[in-house]
Structure formats: structure tokens, C-alpha cells
Amino acid sequence: MSDTYYRLFKHVLLGPALKGVYQPWVEGEEHIPASGGAILASNHLSFSDSVFLPVVIERKVVFLGKEEYFTGKGVKGYATKAFMEGVGTIPVHRGGGRASEAALRTGLQVVQGGELLGIYPEGTRSPDGRLYRGKTGVARLAIESGAPVIPVAMIDTHIAQPIGQKVPKRHPIGVRIGAPIDLSDFAGRQEDRAALREATDRIMAAIAELSGQEYVDRDAALVKRELAKDQPSETGE
Known part of the structure; x- marks a missing residue:
């Protein structure tokens, strides 16, 4: 995706409309x-x-998104691909093992290339508005690259657009940005599991302080699967 297309999408096609309708606010840029x-x-x-997030800050933000967003067919598939490219998303194959390592390498290239990488340490959307345990990939990426980690809190986006709702409703939306997190004491320890967990927990604590969310020391994806099992089937069984 070219920077020209990104700027056109952000400053002409999408950004002005979103700011006009939703009037999002930002603190700490x-x-x-x-x-x-x-x-x-x-x-x-x-x-x-x-x-x-990319609409309210000046610099370009690059996200890593699941490759399915870029492989759809027909008009809907093309529109989804164009949208994801427009907001600065790079396709990656999600999963464990080699897929996780490939995603990490891609993120490392983004950061070492001098760009801003947007990452969600929880790995998935919160199922209930609380903040869940972070995955250690964010710490490994930060330690290996030496890049600063800046905590970000999205405010009330789940109220404006709950899971399953296609278009956000009009509701105040905010972005709160904190000071860079000092991880210098973890330098050279990107292969140390205990260090990665401690560094990740430090990052999540900073996010929690900004967002005011209740913190849950569990994996969000696991909680989602548990909740799905508890949902009654269409037959009522």
C-alpha cells in the first residue's frame, strides 16, 4: 500500500467523515x-x-491483520481489502508456531523501518469490556527491536460498535495515549519467558491505568470460547 493511497483514504475519503459524525477526541498525542x-x-x-486510532493521530499507523480480510471474493471482498489497506493494515497468517513467528518478523520489519506499529496485546477483542492478559509477543518485539512501547487506551468503542454491529452508532469515542514504557531492564532477554511475561504485564498495567478497565488475568480467546459454549442453541437445547 502506497503512502499516497493511505493519505488519500485518511485525509479525504474516511477521516473527515468520521471526525464529522463521531467527533473522536484524543489525549496524549x-x-x-x-x-x-x-x-x-x-x-x-x-x-x-x-x-x-489512525484517524485521530497525525502519523501513519500500520496494523497486522488476518489475511482473510484480503482474500475475499466479489464486491464485498474487494471493498474489505481496499478498506483494510486504506487504514494501514498488512495481511498476516494467524495461528501458532511458524505463523506467529512470521507475524513477529513482519512487525519487526515495520518497526525497524521507522514506522508506527499498532498492536493489540490481548490478541482478540475483549468479550465483555474488561482488559485481559496480554500475549508476550508485544514484549519480545519491543525488546528485540529496542523500539519504545507507547500504551494506548481506546475509550467506549465497544459501546459505539459492539461485536456483531457493522456500523458504529453515534457515541463519544476517545483515544488516550500514555508515556513510553521503560523496558530497558529487559534488554537482551527476548528469549527469556519469565522476562517476557513480566514485561508484558508491565505493558498491560499501563494500558489498564489509562483505560480504567478491570483487569482479568486470563486469555481473552479462551474466555470467548467458554462463553460461546454457554450460549443456548437455536433449538433451545
């Missing part, structure tokens, strides 16, 4: 460096997080 690679580590409440 001064914590984002004017240049150079950095990691924006955010809570994840709604699909629209990846839309409103």
Missing part, C-alpha cells in the same frame, strides 16, 4: 515520537479501534 519506529500497544474493544 505528544507522547508519540515525531519520527522513528515505535509500538502502540492498545486495548481492543471493537473492530473500529483500528479505524479511529
Whole structure:
């Protein structure tokens, strides 16, 4: 995706409309460096997080998104691909093992290339508005790259666009950005599991302080699967 297309999408096609309708606010943008690679580590409440975050800050933000967004067929598939490219998303194959390593390498290239990488440490959207345990990939990426980690809190995007709702309703939406997190004491320890967990927990604590969310020390994806099992079937069984 070219920077020209990104700027056109953000400043002409999408940004003005979103700002006019939703009037999102932002606090703490001064914590984002004017240049150079950095990691924006955010809570994840709604699909629209990846839309409103790049709209309200000046610098381009690159996200890693599941490749299915880019492989759809027909008009809907083309529109989805164009939209994801427009908001700065790079396709990656999700999953464990080699897929996780490939995603990490892609993120490392983004940061080392001097760009802002937007990442959701929880790995998936919160099922209930609370903040869940972060996956350690964000810490490994930060330690290996040496890039600053800047905590971000998306505010009320899950109210404007709950899971399953295609278009956000009009509701105040905000983005709160904190000071960079000091992870210098973990330098060179990107293969140390205990260090990665401690660094990740430090990142999540900073996000929780910004967002005011209740923290749950569990994997969000696991909680989603448990909730899905508890849902009654269409036959009432």
C-alpha cells in the first residue's frame, strides 16, 4: 500500500467523515515520537479501534491483520481489502508456531523501518469490556527491536460498535495515549519467558491505568470460547 493511497483514504475519503459524525477526541498525542519506529500497544474493544486510532493521530499507523480480510471474493471482498489497506493494515497468517513467528518478523520489519506499529496485546477483542492478559509477543518485539512501547487506551468503542454491529452508532469515542514504557531492564532477554511475561504485564498495567478497565488475568480467546459454549442453541437445547 502506497503512502499516497493511505493519505488519500485518511485525509479525504474516511477521516473527515468520521471526525464529522463521531467527533473522536484524543489525549496524549505528544507522547508519540515525531519520527522513528515505535509500538502502540492498545486495548481492543471493537473492530473500529483500528479505524479511529489512525484517524485521530497525525502519523501513519500500520496494523497486522488476518489475511482473510484480503482474500475475499466479489464486491464485498474487494471493498474489505481496499478498506483494510486504506487504514494501514498488512495481511498476516494467524495461528501458532511458524505463523506467529512470521507475524513477529513482519512487525519487526515495520518497526525497524521507522514506522508506527499498532498492536493489540490481548490478541482478540475483549468479550465483555474488561482488559485481559496480554500475549508476550508485544514484549519480545519491543525488546528485540529496542523500539519504545507507547500504551494506548481506546475509550467506549465497544459501546459505539459492539461485536456483531457493522456500523458504529453515534457515541463519544476517545483515544488516550500514555508515556513510553521503560523496558530497558529487559534488554537482551527476548528469549527469556519469565522476562517476557513480566514485561508484558508491565505493558498491560499501563494500558489498564489509562483505560480504567478491570483487569482479568486470563486469555481473552479462551474466555470467548467458554462463553460461546454457554450460549443456548437455536433449538433451545
